[in-house]
Amino acid sequence: MKVLLLNGSPHAHGCTDTALREIAATLAAEKIDSEIVHIENTVHSCMACGYCKKQSQPRCAYDGDSLNKLLARIDEFDALIIGSPVHYASASGAVTAFCDRLFYAAAAHLAFKPGAAIASARRAGTTATLDQLNKYFTINQMPIVSSVYWNMVHGNTPDEVLQDEEGLQIMRTLGRNLAWLLHSIEAGRQAGIERPAAEPRRNTNFIR
């Protein structure tokens, strides 16, 4: 089993990465593989062109950043953690642009996989950021994994995050809870428990 840890910070080795590494170490101790994927700063936003909806495999029309490389491997992963720094009390622009396209192109490949979001901030805006990121999971039938507090660390530098003992404990607990859920899902699968059957999708809007 393998967990995808997305780092949506401009810093490949900054505060968000420090928190994700704490989760990765915990997962490893629980015999779960993981991979941190850093989203580049120049990621494109969704063009709403509909190209991805016409593909038999997850693929975006824009091929100039790393999304398509990840989409080609998306079935390798059994769970997803989205990590973001707080930028103006929201997720970073890069993580928003990347996840809009990731979820639009690969919704069916992510459904029923556990998800969690984590946020890193100097001081404020973490819960608003988590609310934003958790919406990717809740529109896509993904069980959300939680911890002993909302999933946040505080600091402007990796060293400061390493001083946030409570934040690191939240990350470790999140990792253990995710490992427990993944092992439970696998045990259920081996016992013959299938994913729930889907109803035909009904899309309505406010004018019809």
Ligand SMILES: Cc1cc2nc3c(=O)[nH]c(=O)nc-3n(C[C@H](O)[C@H](O)[C@H](O)COP(=O)(O)O)c2cc1C
């Ligand atoms: C453009 C920008 C906006 C920011 N906005 C906030 C904010 O609203 N609240 C906050 O506490 N920190 C804010 N910060 C600080 C970062 O969230 C904080 O330093 C974070 O831990 C950096 O994580 P990173 O090293 O993974 O990028 C902001 C930083 C930048 C660059």
